[in-house]
Ligand SMILES: Nc1ncnc2c1ncn2[C@@H]1O[C@H](COP(=O)(O)OP(=O)(O)OP(=O)(O)O)[C@@H](O)[C@H]1O
């Protein structure tokens with residue numbers, strides 16, 4: 001495949017061009033257009049977030065990429081191969097949404113099964129399986145049947161099987177869904193390790209904090225249309241971001257003063273004082289508060305604004321749809 | 333090719349593994365063995381040819397229940413993969429859909445052959461216990477049941493490649509029935525006055541499997557000769573027909589959306 | 592939404608399997624119930640018409656390769672219908688004929704059912720003809736077995752009075768392995784048109800030897816008994832003729848034959864079959880039947896007519912009338 005031959009310009013690992021997908025819900029029913037010309041590209045070595053609300057078409061796009069469904073029109077290629085072919089699959093790993101595996105196998109058996117499908121040599125097989133079990137922290141349950149696994153454990157096995165053959169690109173559909181905070185952190189760490197190892201990661205999600213934390217670039221999809229594609233920082237527009245700060249031992253006078261200086265409202269709830277400041281001013285506000293002798297109880301990035309952006313994009317999408325509907329341009 | 337085998341084999345063995353954990357398999361196996369034993373009771377109602385009746389019922393039970401297993405367990409096993417989406421992770425590996433389908437097919441075939449062996453054993457034991465004759469004719473009959481099962485599993489695989497489990501089971505049963513009728517329908521059709529009816533009958537006979545080719549249980553039970561050449565032709569026919577069905581199944585499965 | 596879909600389809604799968612399980616249990620139950628039912632069958636007279644007997648060709652078409660067991664099923668029906676203490680009416684005989692027709696169409700390689708037809712289908716000419724058709728089918732499938740030939744020959748001779756056909760069939764049989772040595776002689780006797788009680792007796796004794804099932808044996812035994820009594824009655828007839836020659840008058844009672852100066856007979860032969868156990872003897876005697884002035888044993892009350900056992904005489908007269916009517920209609 002010549003994957004190691006790096007060029008100066010980041011290579012495009014995934015390329016999607018004008019993808020359209022119609023579903024026919026049943027015999028005689030009108031077909032429904034789920035993807036309206038989706039285009040984007042994923043570059044080598046990045047963590048790419050494919051973000052959108054429920055039903056936006058994320059999973060559908062990923063299914064096209066995995067060759068599970070055929071696009072009605074448009075093209076998609078991975079590592080330069082059309083997704084209809086099988087050649088590139090040696091180099092990709094896939095974690096489906098809510099993965100489900102043969103319940104009658106143990107964790108170790110299912111990983112051996114997938115490793116054999118990928119042609120992992122039998123001499124390396126046991127070691128590879130153990131490595132992956134360690135990576136997803138399932139050594140303790142490796143010889144139990146999958147039917148006894150919890151949702152989080154299945155998600156971990158899903159990650160392990162996706163990575164069993166050390167692929168160059170990992171496609172993860174909602175990798176953090178259904179996980180507890182520790183689980184989410186584990187998965188985040190695994191994804192960051194993949195990036196560190198030079199791998200490319202494509203992940204579907206609607207959880208924005210995850211996107212913000214690890215993604216390099218995102219594409220936002222709403223109702224089957226891409227609304228934005230680019231670096232996450234650009235999308236988040238620095239000045240819109242705020243953080244919530246909770247303080248104690250702050251006199252009423254000082255708090256009024258701080259409020260004026262940072263042009264923000266300060267709420268006092270009993271002993272506690274809550275305030276929201278722009279991320280750009282966070283440093284100086286905290287210094288000022290500490291200088292005034294206040295205790296800092298917590299600082300939490302407030303991502304309501306991110307959700308807000310998200311919702312705006314959704315509303316735009318709806319308006320666009322409605323416009324199309326009025327124009328009589330509905331899909332047949 | 334050997335690469336393909338390396339991928340087909342794990343899928344096939346996994347399918348066997350899943351099947352042998354299937355409760356329905358044991359239920360049907362239990363009924364079959366019960367029927368074979370029960371034949372002794374039924375045959376006692378006749379004052380003559382009791383052993384023959386026992387063997388008639390025994391072989392019929394084997395054929396009926398093994399087809400039942402092929403259809404009802406088999407179809408479930410293929411649909412389960414799509415339904416529960418285990419197929420997603422498999423097809424994301426360097427496994428082609430053809431390899432996947434062939435893996436399922438061989439897994440199912442191994443499963444039904446395994447249970448055929450078990451039922452055959454029960455048949456031999458019952459035959460020995462009532463002193464009924466046993467010779468190579470019975471082995472040939474059971475062997476051809478195995479070939480018929482191969483065709484049926486291929487039919488089930490074909491329908492499963494695009495249809496719902498209920499419809500697949502229904503269609504496969506239909507093909508099974510028609511397959512046993514096809515020869516008679518052909519002969520009936522040839523007697524028709526109208527030319528187009530005759531031609532339609534011929535076409536139908538060509539398209540449908542002639543499953544009576546694989547049915548030599550009467551010959552076995554009555555000690556009639558079963559020429560080796562006839563068995564060889566039946567095997568060849570079965571192989572050719574299975575290949576055709578699987579090719580069609582792969583073609584359809586390749587084009588299908590796995591939603 | 593996919594989760595719901597998956598749950599629903601799994602539920603559907605479970606329902607499907609449960610339904611299947613139910614079906615299986617139901618079928619097994621049916622089999623058990625049937626077996627129990629058949630062990631204690633209703634009287635054949637009642638059950639007549641209970642079983643639907645399909646057209647043999649249709650049955651062959653729809654048995655889907657399971658012809659052998661369907662055949663066995665109807666065979667068991669036939670055994671149940673003929674078994675027990677039932678008098679086989681011509682209707683029941685015809686029903687048996689239909690059953691054996693299905694049995695032997697679905698599985699022509701069966702063995703005994705052909706002779707079963709030979710044994711039981713004797714109540715009307717049509718039934719005998721059906722039996723013969725079935726026997727010929729048996730001969731076709733088992734050409735080396737002399738027994739089907741033998742039954743067929745017997746039917747031609749005994750019921751249909753077709754001695755030439757009977758002789759031809761027996762000649763064919765006489766060349767087969769295991770055939771009784773006397774078959775050629777029997778065939779010759781049939782051809783010489785002197786077919787008589789002895790021929791019938793030889794036939795019947797062979798049939799009795801080969802008969803399976805008590806009911807069949809019983810029917811041959813009773814025919815042989817009738818022939819035995821008939822043979823004695825004919826002996827008495829001979830004595831009566833001599834009596835008339837000697838005395839110039841007819842006897843008034845049968846024992847006159849043992850009386851007088853020079854008795855024609857030392858003692859009268861027993862008017863009851865020799866196979867009859869003492870417990871069943873009822874002191875029958877020889878009398879001169881006033882209606883037709885013939886010597887008869889009160890055991891049967893009527894003289895035996897070759898080809899027509901007393902029990903079936905009325906029926907035989909019925910067929911004769913039917914045949915005449917048919918012929919009249921044909922002309
Ligand atoms: N097989 C199908 N038949 C008909 N419609 C479908 C099918 N699969 C998906 N859809 C529709 O396509 C749309 C996009 O579905 P998709 O699963 O891609 O959404 P998603 O972005 O992955 O959402 P989520 O965040 O909930 O996973 C939905 O409106 C869904 O109803």
Ligand SMILES: [Mg+2]
Pocket residue numbers: 058059060097173
């Ligand atoms: Mg999704």
